[in-house]
Amino acid sequence: MSRFICLLSLCGLLVACGEDVNPNYQEEVADPEYFHRSVKQLTDVIVHDIFSPPVASRIYSYSSIAGYEALAAGDPNLRSLAGQIPHLEPAPAPPAQTEIAYPLAAVVAHLKVGKSLIFSEDRMDEFREQLLAEIRKVGMPAEVFDASVAYGDAVADHVIAWYDGDMYKQTRTFPKYSITDDESKWQPTPPDYMDGIEPSWMKIRPFALDSANQFQPPPPTEYSLDPNSQWMKEVMEVYEVYTGVSKEESAERQAIAQFWDCNPYVSHTVGHLMFATKKITPGGHWVNIAAIAARKADADFARTVETYAMTSMAMFDAFISCWDEKYRSKLVRPETFINRHIDQEWRPLLQTPPFPEHTSGHSVVSRACAVVLTDLYGDNFAFDDDSEEEYDLPTRSYPSFLAASEEAALSRLYGGIHYRPAIDYGVTQGEAVGNHLLQKVETRAVITEERPR
Template sequence: MNKQVMLKNVLVLTIFVLVAGKSKGFEQEPSTRLLQRAEKNLTRTIVHDVFSPPVASRIYLYANAAAYETLAMGNTQYNSLHGQIQNFPDVPGIQNTGKVNYELAAVYAFFKTGGKLVFSEYLLKDSIEVILADFREKDRMVYDNSLKLGQMVSDSIISWSTRDNYALTRKKRRYTYSKQKGKWTPTPPGYIDAVEPYWSQIRSVSLDSAGQFKPVPPPAYSTDTTSRFMKEVLEVYRATQKLSKEEIAIASFWDCNPFYLNTQGHLNFATKKLSPGGHWISIVGQATESAGKNWIETSSTYLLTSIALFDGFISCWDEKYRSQLIRPETMINAYVDEKWRPFLQTPPFPEYTSGHSVISTAAAEVLTALLGDNFGYDDYTETEYGLPMRHFASFKNACNEAAISRLYGGIHYRSAIENGQVQGAGIGRQVLLKIKLKR
């Protein structure tokens, strides 16, 4: 027996010892913090692997669909996604597994699904061993059945994910930049190629099509200082010249740029950061814990928010590569001040509409419907990145701050922010209209 097999056997035995030997069944219901910890570990893996914001939203969607679908099997008050979402599988139930612990099965399904969608699956394997040990299930048969069910659900969700056109978009030809004036080109310091130019071809969940909430066109490109477009360019320039401490704090808190590139002379190195979707997944965990939600309530909140983020990126990216609008940095350097740099680093994709404005508003619509219009909370998401906690009086208060942060950061015009929020609100309402989880 080689060392790798021996180590695996030791880990399995350790888990069994930890989960066995006290009273039959659970000593107490497992805390929903176990699900929150699972989400955090998936987020850390996503950050480690430097996935783009759209791709990160895809990982959250399928992992949370697996967890929710497992829990819904054991709760007659909640509906399956089967029959509500196009081509969603009829996931096999407990008839083939025997008695199970649904919370344990859900966490296992979450990890197994997430692990198939990231590069560094070994990071999640470490998390599985630790978190599963917190389940105090004495009956080994129930424990094994639970993992078996979790695996079955994960297999079904992964099979469903393979038909969302993601693999096909990996094979597309390299993006060709438009030579027309006013069209987007890569920006300093990295001049990174266009990110996910074919994301609109990904299969949506609640949307009829990527263009269902197509926003109004951006202001017409012009270098005339009296034009609406140039007035918005100058607004960005002037706003960033006199940022207050609060505006700097807002821009920094909502930066969420996984592509941040540090430059020191000829040396370039990346700083790994949270994606916008990852920030809202963190908010879900903090808010549901504060509200005292149970397992199925917490999981359904993660799921609906994940769908809003996923469809939000599809809709937003559809518009970004339709309008291909030039970024403020390029305009200001060419026509206003060649030495100007935005407070935040410009991300590598077209300007219109603002992705953070779209997905934040979509997520806020869902969370407001589920947890309340005036749900106040403290957001500690960015503390591990050295930024202080911020308090929000409501989810809409938070999404409005996230949206305007893009102006303070110097990376979006006002039209992209305001029209992006209209776009996001429509997507959030569509998610709530299309998908009914609770009976």
């Protein structure tokens, strides 16, 4: 009875202070759309600022981990990543005897870390102000709102201090890729002949991998000018990928290649006019697939945040593993070899990305993300992928995440930018990375039949 009287007194005080309190504010602030929208805002800024695929994976992962850790501090069903990621220390403890709306803290932590990793900070600030103003209308007490925002900021500061030690800053000063006279090695490609992107990315600290070369794939096929060699057969498969197929099959292959292009910076030259097209990165595409899956499954706030965290960690480790091999084998791209030895006028359907060929980043990253999403949502989770609609490409449908990852991998052959081994070995490499993350990291405090292991 005394507790009831105290609650009435508190409500009376809040009303007297002009604050309209909604008794269901904790449930309403746990709307997963708040987090979905925050991630989409981050994606839009990543596209605007033109981050390379590996760097974009770093932005997605640390911001998603911040949101996850802030939420896990108040959710007994979620297990902190601290200790599971060996170099991550526990987040600050929530303030004692202070009510926290942990979903709000998660959104705040995600946005603050995301802002710290991009260039267009004003875009993130404006979004945060608008979203927090919207959440205020949920009707939680001012002290709960303020304490939740403060806790989210504290977790974000903890993650920012942590990521500062991942070698990213140091690699900004490392030497660029050195071009050699060896024709089997990568050379910059048209139209911009850009330097090799992130030649030291294998030195970035991973989350679950023991080392960057833990899942080192087989080397590429031996380079050869012999017309009967295996190498030449693989080159000709790229060169003739649209030869001898029907118009319908050719159109479908082109549609697949363009759908999975995911090149954040495609340059165009029309006469004397030069301009660029910006698009999502491969990781950004899979972040959007994670959103599609969570929404289709009607995932609650916790499962939504868990989905983004696991997917982004998988892509982050996948890029480290892939880039380790890229700058070990340093293999020449099909465009360079074909122009030198087969057809000087040939151009691939897609613009060749500025880094070595082996293995295929799409193959590694897509498979790692698909493995994690399959663990979360099941083997036969069919979905419609509308990730590219805003870039004027139609929705494609898939019977499973693994099927989508297989098409993403094959798209690189259809796009004319990868040989077959880079695709096949890359899928195997990505599967190993994804499964390793699942073995090393457990997000659920209690494993249920919903997510068997």
